[in-house]
Amino acid sequence: MLCLISLALALKIIEGQHLNKHDLYHKNSPDDRNFYFSCKHIGQSRSFLKSTGISVALDDVGAGYAGLYQLVEINPDIAKLDMNLVRDVHNDRLKQSIVKALVQACKDAGIRVLAEGVEKREELEFFLELDVDFIQGFIFSKPDPYPKIRQIEELAYNSISSY
Numbered sequence: 001m002l003c004l005i006s007l008a009l010a011l012k013i014i015e016g017q018h019l020n021k022h023d024l025y026h027k028n029s030p031d032d033r034n035f036y037f038s039c040k041h042i043g044q045s046r047s048f049l050k051s052t053g054i055s056v057a058l059d060d061v062g063a064g065y066a067g068l069y070q071l072v073e074i075n076p077d078i079a080k081l082d083m084n085l086v087r088d089v090h091n092d093r094l095k096q097s098i099v100k101a102l103v104q105a106c107k108d109a110g111i112r113v114l115a116e117g118v119e120k121r122e123e124l125e126f127f128l129e130l131d132v133d134f135i136q137g138f139i140f141s142k143p144d145p146y147p148k149i150r151q152i153e154e155l156a157y158n159s160i161s162s163y
Contacts, residue, residue, distance in 0.1 A: 046075060057114070062102055071111075078134070079106045083117030086137075090122035103130050121159075128160055 049056055055077040058070060063082035071079060081099065089095045106113045115127040118137030127135050139159070141152045 062098065071106075075109070076111060078112045078114055080114045080116050081132075086115050086117045086123060086127075087119075088123070090120070090126050096126070099126075100130065103132060124159060 046056065056074060057078040057080055058074055058076040059080045060082040061071060061079045062085045079102070081102065085095055085099050085102075089099055103113050112133035114134035114136060115123075115132050116136050118124050118127060118135050118139050120139065123137075124135065124139055140156055141147060
């Protein structure tokens with residue numbers, strides 16, 4: 001499992017932790033600014049990251065590489081639930097059980113939870129009932145280079161005001 005981090009963070013970690021540059025893996029990306037560290041190195045660098053005010057988020061929790069082992073190894077500040085678990089969760093009892101267990105495990109460990117990819121009112125209601133910390137998705141706004149923050153805030157407020 002490799003974790004995406006920014007170039008600036010990678011350099012800060014190397015500098016602060018005196019890591020071997022061979023521990024850094026480059027990912028060819030369009031902007032060539034993304035690097036990967038193994039989860040082991042991120043986990044070992046947690047206290048350094050916290051001391052510099054950097055929060056760690058684990059993306060796609062519950063899918064592929066971002067399984068329970070990575071959640072435990074990294075112990076992130078934020079766990080971002082994979083969209084495949086979020087999508088139509090209100091119609092699938094197994095997904096509901098898995099998501100509830102993941103959210104409770106994260107809460108017990110002091111990890112904040114983000115449900116990503118919420119598109120439907122029923123999905124939003126499910127995650128509001130679970131009291132997740134963050135919700136993101138098209139239900140609030142599609143990607144926009146010039147977001148209308150006030151409208152998004154109003155929509156979000158109206159969506160959650162009954163909870």
